[in-house]
Every structure is written in structure tokens, then in C-alpha cells.
Amino acid sequence: MKTSVYIFAVFASVMMAFDSSAQVPLYTADAVRFSQTDGGGSARFVGLGGANVSLGGDISSISANPAGLGFYNRSSWAISPVLRLGQFNSTYEGNNTFNVGGNFQIPNLGFVLQNRFEEYADSKWISGAFGLAINQKQSFYNNINYNGTVSQNENGIAYDFTENALTPFLSDNGFREFNTQNEIDDVANSNAYTYLAYQTYLLQTFNTENNTFLIDRYDFDGDTGGYLTQSADQRENIDTYSGITTLDVSYGANYNDKIYIGAALNVNFLNYRMVRSFRETPDNSFLNYMDLNEETMxxxxxxxxxxxxxxxxxxxxxxxFSYTSPTFISMNETQDIAMETFFFFNPETGEENISYEEEIINEVPSYSLRLPQKVSVGATTFISKYGFITADLEYVDYASARYSSTNGAFDGDVPEVGNNLNSTFNLKVGAEGRLNIFRARVGYAYFDNPYKNFNLNRQSISAGIGIMKKNGFFIDATYRLSSFDNPDFVAYSSSDMSSDVIRSESDISNFRLTIGKSL
Structure with missing residues (x-):
């Protein structure tokens, strides 16, 4: 059965990640994720660590610093496919998990149309160039895979999904008692995960001595006042896909081979997809397993x-020098959450070897996010005809990120994510050596920690080679290794519970190829 609902508060309060004060808050993590960029572009610029502010004559200039288009003396086109191979590590409840994966995309392609200002013979304006490009500035490709076993303590299984889903049926004094089924339904419907747990019999109805009802776990033992579950194995796989892609329309001009200026319109397209598959297998004679599958778009x-x-x-x-203005993105979000349980024996219904399924489609009202402005400065020094060394310093004002909504998407409580964030300086350096038609490059990029209370840095190293022929044909190949820690999170911990956090890190190898030709 599918149910379409709007419960945005559920998304904010009980998603598996980033909802505890010990972890990065959910909306803060999203604001950073959608604001970060690794530059993207051609294999040449990626091989230089992403440093591109003071260089020109590359297809990446369309998206990075449009002034670089002024260096073109011919029209040109280029296309850059990329293969990503990831190694992912996580730790949970003392267990280490290793996983691998791959991803292929064509994140960058574009063309440049150059013209000389020959009709203005007395002018020092030499030439101009128009550029159009599609460039993926940030890839969301990532994976987190973990497993571990939680055990019963004096308060019961406090770290598993069923206990978390039970929370709305509890009060400060213990279990809430209900007189009618309608009262129970109202509480169950207040929380998407509680609703799913109730519909699939993880939460069941028990009679009290007062002829009222209370809701408890499926494995509640009324004689002993405890749970029959002694431990529960938890495992989850989380995949994220797609990225932020821009359609960039740029123009750059050359003044006297001394000053190059440019401007660009950047149309941003955000596409974020997260797929989560969670399974919990308890150690008891009732429930074999419960599966929770979620897809967020x-x-x-x-x-x-x-x-x-x-x-x-x-x-x-x-x-x-380059300046990118704040970006105002209007966002739409949909969640598809499905649960399945398989019981050896259901104590409420008496059925054996029976499964139950329930699904919720949650369509969130549209909301907006203001991505921060960015300011970059850079310098390049040339070593005769043998190459150059280049470096960029990038300022990103993460603290200015803001959410907003005019139709109640945040249930009247707009998250103030800027209070949790810093302004940062990112460093990118690279060098290129030249010998006849051959090129060799190395690069390094360090991305400063954007969080005030959490230490999460990113860095990458890169190396590449290329060939530039006299007829204008060029080909470049680059390898880049990006390493970063993912924000810590907990598996279904409510506000009054705590459990071991899931810690994970990712190493993603990028193999990027650029093929192009000057016309």
C-alpha cells in the first residue's frame, strides 16, 4: 500500500543521519554539500589541482574565470569524460567495513568562438571570445556501508529502529494509555517512521488492567516487563549520486595583451539522489528481519x-581575480520510504511466516537555499617555454548560506544553518612542464573545514599528461585522488538516546580525459 503524505517535520527530526547534537545537523550538512565545489572542468585544470584563476586559453575558463577566454586566438571545442572509482571505509560498533564502487559521467563539454577586432585598427582591444559550456562543479557520488550489533542493556534495546519508532507513544512517566483506536492512529500518523512501524507490526497493541491500550514493541514480555530480544544486527548501504551542474554563458576580451576581463551567467542545476537500504535482524523467535528502503530526490x-x-x-x-555571486536555488524534494517486516510468528495476529509491507511517498513543499558567494585570487609564473607554476586562494562565505520558504516547508522553523558554519579559505596549487608537444602536470588542493563544531576537511592530489599538436588537436589525461571524512551519524537515535556513531571516510579516484581541437 502506498500513502502520499506531507510530514516535513519527520524529515528534519528522525532521518537516520545528522539529527543529534553530537553530529552535523541535517540541513547544515546539506547546505555545505550543495555549496562545495571541486571546480570540475578539463583534465588540464583538474591536473593542476583546480587552480585556474590566473590561467586562460582553456575550456574550463568558461565556468571558472571568464577573463581566461581573452587568451584564445582561435575557436575551440572540448569534451571531458570521467571515470570515478571509490574506496569507502566505515566503523560501527567495533566493526570495520570496506566497500568499492564506480561511476562514469561526461561532466564537462563546451566550445569557444573567438574573433579578432581587426576593424578597430587604432584600438588596443585585440580580441574577444564567446564561450558556452556544461560543467559539473560538484559530484555527489559517494557510498557509506556499515554493519554492527547492538545489545540489550538495562533499558532494553535502546539503539534499534523499533525503539526509536516507539518514542511518540511514550511520555515522561512511561507508556501513554489510549481509550480508542482513533487516538492511537493520531499518534502513529504524527511520524512517518512510527507510522510504518505500526502498520508493519513492529509496534503492537497491548491491553492494560484499566481496559485501555498501550503500544509497545512486538517482543514485549508482559510477565517479565522486558524485551525478548537480546541483540540486533544492523547493516545499511547508503549511495548518493548526481551533482551540481552549471550551464555557463561567458564572454572574455583581450586588451593590449595585458588586461583580460570577462563575465559569465551561471545557470545552476541541482540534482541530488540518495538511496538507503537498512536491515535489522534481531536475535529472537518472533521477527526474522525488518527492511527500510528510502530514496530521496x-x-x-x-x-x-x-x-x-x-x-x-x-x-x-x-x-x-574572480567573483561568483550568491546563488539562489529553488528546490523540490520527494521521499519514497518503504518498510517490510518478516515474522516467524506475530504475537498480535497469531500468524506464522508472514510478511507486511507499507510505503510512504512524502512530497515536501518547495523551498529555497542561498549558496554562498566565492572570491578567488591567483597568480601564475612562467618558466620560459618550459612550463609554469600556478596557485589560487579561494574564499567561500559558508556562514551566509540561508534556507527560506513561503509555503511552510520547514513547519515554521527555518533552520539557521549559517550559525553552524565558518567562512573558509581553500588553497589550490599546480605546475606544468612542457617539452615540445608534450605536457606533464601535478596539483594539490586543500579545502578548509566549513563547520564551527566539527572537523571535516577535504583534500586532493592530481597528476596528468597531455599532448598539444600544431594543428590544434589536444588530448589530456589526469588522475586525481580526493579524500574526505563523511559527517558522523547514528542509526535511528532519538533525542533521549545515544549510540555508537558511524564514522566513515571516502577515497575517490578520478580518471579524466579531455579531447579537443582548436579550429
Whole structure:
């Protein structure tokens, strides 16, 4: 059975991750995830650690610093497919889990149309170039896979899903008692996970001595006042996909081979998909297992603009600047949450070897997110014809991230995510060596921690090679290793419970190829 509901408070309060004060708050984590960028672009710029503010003449300039289009002396096109291979590690309840995966995309392609201002012979404006590109600035590809066993303590199985789903039926004085089924239904419907647990008999109805009803776990033992479950094995796989892609329309111009300026319109498309598969297997004679499968889709679109300039004071030095405005993204979100239970014996119904299924489709009212502005400065020094060294310093104002809604998406409580975030400085450095038509590159990028109360840094190293032929054909290949810690989270912990956190880290290898030609 499928049920369409709107319970946005459920999403904020009982999602498996980021809902405890000991972990990154849910909306804060999303604001950072959607604000971070790794630059993307061509294999050449990725091989340089993403440093691109003071360089030009590359298809990546369309999205990074449009002033770089002024370096083009011919029209050009390029396409960049990428293969990602991930190694994922997690720790939970003393268990270490290792997982691998792969992902293939074409995150960058574009073209540049260059023209010279020959009709203005007396002008120092030499040329201009128009660029159009699709560029994935951030990939959400990631995986978390964990498993562990939680055991009963003096308060019962406090860390499993059933106990968490039971919380709305409890009060400060113990179990709430009900006189009618309608009263029970009202409480069950107040929380999506409680509703699913109740419909699939993880929560069952028991009679009291006062001819009222209370709701407790399926394995409640009224004679001993305890649970028959002694332990529960938990395992979950979490996959995230897609990313933030921009359609960039840019123009850059060359003034006297000294000053290069440009501007771009950045149309942002957000596509975030998370798929979670959770299974809990208790140690008892009633329930064989319960499965909870969730798919969350967040899509959105917004716009920003980028302004840039590059100055060449002497032949061996470029200095660059770029500014990207805040991006206002209108977002839509849908959750599909399905639960299945399989009972050896159901004590409430008396049925044996029976399964129950229930599903909720939760359509969240639209809301908006303001992504922070970014300011970058960079410099490149050239070593004659043998190559160059380049570096960028990027400022990201994460503290200015803001959610908003005009139709009640946050149930009247808009999360103030900026209070949990810092402004950061990211560093990107790279070097390129040249010998005839051959190129070799190395790069490093460090992304500062955006959180005030949590220490989560990212970094990447890269290396690549390329060939630039005299007829304008070029091909570049780059390997980049991105390493980062994922925010800690807990498996279904309510506000008055605590459990061992799931800690995980990801190492993602990117193999990027760029093929293009100057016309």
C-alpha cells in the first residue's frame, strides 16, 4: 500500500543521519554539500589541482574565470569524460567495513568562438571570445556501508529502529494509555517512521488492567516487563549520486595583451539522489528481519554570475581575480520510504511466516537555499617555454548560506544553518612542464573545514599528461585522488538516546580525459 503524505517535520527530526547534537545537523550538512565545489572542468585544470584563476586559453575558463577566454586566438571545442572509482571505509560498533564502487559521467563539454577586432585598427582591444559550456562543479557520488550489533542493556534495546519508532507513544512517566483506536492512529500518523512501524507490526497493541491500550514493541514480555530480544544486527548501504551542474554563458576580451576581463551567467542545476537500504535482524523467535528502503530526490535550479580579470604586468607573470555571486536555488524534494517486516510468528495476529509491507511517498513543499558567494585570487609564473607554476586562494562565505520558504516547508522553523558554519579559505596549487608537444602536470588542493563544531576537511592530489599538436588537436589525461571524512551519524537515535556513531571516510579516484581541437 502506498500513502502520499506531507510530514516535513519527520524529515528534519528522525532521518537516520545528522539529527543529534553530537553530529552535523541535517540541513547544515546539506547546505555545505550543495555549496562545495571541486571546480570540475578539463583534465588540464583538474591536473593542476583546480587552480585556474590566473590561467586562460582553456575550456574550463568558461565556468571558472571568464577573463581566461581573452587568451584564445582561435575557436575551440572540448569534451571531458570521467571515470570515478571509490574506496569507502566505515566503523560501527567495533566493526570495520570496506566497500568499492564506480561511476562514469561526461561532466564537462563546451566550445569557444573567438574573433579578432581587426576593424578597430587604432584600438588596443585585440580580441574577444564567446564561450558556452556544461560543467559539473560538484559530484555527489559517494557510498557509506556499515554493519554492527547492538545489545540489550538495562533499558532494553535502546539503539534499534523499533525503539526509536516507539518514542511518540511514550511520555515522561512511561507508556501513554489510549481509550480508542482513533487516538492511537493520531499518534502513529504524527511520524512517518512510527507510522510504518505500526502498520508493519513492529509496534503492537497491548491491553492494560484499566481496559485501555498501550503500544509497545512486538517482543514485549508482559510477565517479565522486558524485551525478548537480546541483540540486533544492523547493516545499511547508503549511495548518493548526481551533482551540481552549471550551464555557463561567458564572454572574455583581450586588451593590449595585458588586461583580460570577462563575465559569465551561471545557470545552476541541482540534482541530488540518495538511496538507503537498512536491515535489522534481531536475535529472537518472533521477527526474522525488518527492511527500510528510502530514496530521496532533491532537484533545483538557480542562477548566479561570475566576473573576472587577469593582468599580465610582465611576460612571465599573470595575476587573476574572480567573483561568483550568491546563488539562489529553488528546490523540490520527494521521499519514497518503504518498510517490510518478516515474522516467524506475530504475537498480535497469531500468524506464522508472514510478511507486511507499507510505503510512504512524502512530497515536501518547495523551498529555497542561498549558496554562498566565492572570491578567488591567483597568480601564475612562467618558466620560459618550459612550463609554469600556478596557485589560487579561494574564499567561500559558508556562514551566509540561508534556507527560506513561503509555503511552510520547514513547519515554521527555518533552520539557521549559517550559525553552524565558518567562512573558509581553500588553497589550490599546480605546475606544468612542457617539452615540445608534450605536457606533464601535478596539483594539490586543500579545502578548509566549513563547520564551527566539527572537523571535516577535504583534500586532493592530481597528476596528468597531455599532448598539444600544431594543428590544434589536444588530448589530456589526469588522475586525481580526493579524500574526505563523511559527517558522523547514528542509526535511528532519538533525542533521549545515544549510540555508537558511524564514522566513515571516502577515497575517490578520478580518471579524466579531455579531447579537443582548436579550429
Amino acid at each position: 532533491i532537484t533545483g535550479a538557480g542562477a548566479a554570475f561570475t566576473l573576472g580579470a587577469i593582468y599580465k604586468p610582465i611576460n612571465i607573470l599573470n595575476v587573476g
